[in-house]
Amino acid sequence: MTKFFLQIMGLGLLFGLLINQASAQDVQAPGNEQTVYISDDLYTFIHAGPGRNYRIIGSVVAGTPVTLLQRNDEEGFVEIIDDKERTGWVDNRFISATPSVRESVPQLEEALQQAQSDVAQTREQNDLLNQQILDLSSRNEQLQSRLQEIQQQHSDVQQELASIDNKVQIEWLTRGGIIGLGGIILGVILMLIPRKRRRNDNWM
Structure with a gap:
């Protein structure tokens, strides 16, 4: 019985060593640091080792x-360096590769303010x-009103010139008629004035 128990203990130790080796292989090699984000829970605890049985060193x-820094997929924990x-x-469940709402909201607010500023500037330019x-x-x-005035003035001048031309023609015709009539009367x-008879010398 004791021998069987010792064999069981030996198999257990061997199994434990195999698990430790597998865990060591699952740990991500250091030097591949990347920035990740704590997911949108209130907070998460930082442990001294890859497991909840390690002491809590903060949150x-x-x-x-x-x-x-590295991952331990066997325990489901990741090693990090926090903002402090x-x-x-x-816990790996509290890690996200995308920025959280806390990180995104300020960026969204800044983008919104920029968009509002652009809209206000566009409205100002549109009003201008x-x-x-x-x-x-x-x-x-x-200019249209002035053009109409000029066109009206031009039309008036044309009519005035035409009227003056007609008056000149009438005046010339009148003068010509008067001169002609005077010539006829003259x-x-x-013709009505009697001519002097020539004196005839009578040699008889």
């Missing part, structure tokens, strides 16, 4: 960016362009 608030430069192990369009429209209406008068 990390949710959303805090931490540096990943503490090195320890946390609308004002310029109104000014140009008003200027165009003034001719008639000359």
